[in-house]
Amino acid sequence: MKIYQMRRQQQLPISLEEAWTLFSDPGKLPDITPSWMQFTVTSQPKGNIYPGMITTYHLRPLLGIRLTWVTEITQVQDQVYFVDEQRFGPYRFWHHEHHFKAIEGGVEIIDIVNYAMPVGVIGQAVHQVNVGRKLHDVFDYRYQTLKQKFGVMRHV
Incomplete structure (x- = not known):
């Protein structure tokens, strides 16, 4: 199984609390996901994020085929990081770390996604082309x- 990794970093001129509230609420995820994914939350998570929280989604990531995606929050350190892992869905393996750090004038957000495609060599080929x-x-x-x-961070 080939595991891919993607890292992303962004600094925003908002508070750590505001960033945490946005990213730790699965109901807000469709607002920051492209419309072509047709991403919808199908469960109704209540309250604050916690280890064991299950969230379900529908999406159409490839050729308009509707898929169900089930994720579980496996780790949470309030306003520091949380991890979501796929329990059922389009990947063979999905582990997404969300890290938050207060910085001067805002917050730094780092995403680390480790994932693997299903169906072996065919999945790797699909990964390469799409x-x-x-x-x-x-x-x-x-x-x-x-x-x-x-907006963007203003560096002094």
């Missing part, structure tokens, strides 16, 4: 959406 690029497109969209909504 999935890898689309995953980067999703995070590029998120970056631009957050930049438009909150």
Whole structure:
């Protein structure tokens, strides 16, 4: 099984608390996901994020085929990091770390995604021609959406 890794970093001129509230609420995820994914939250998570929280989604990531994605929050350190892992869905393996750190004038957000494709060599080929690029497109969209909504960090 080939495991891929993607790292993303963004600094935003918002508080740590505001960033944590945005990212730790699964209901807000469709707002920062491209419309072509047709991403919808199908469960109704209540309250604060916690280890063991299960969230379900529908999405159409490839050729308009609707998929169900089930994730579990496996680790949480309030306003520092949380980890979501796929329990059922399009990947053979999905482990997504979300890290938050207060910095001068805002917050730094770091995502580390480790993932593997299903169906062996065929999945690796699909990753090369489509999935890898689309995953980067999703995070590029998120970056631009957050930049438009909150602005950019002003360095002194």
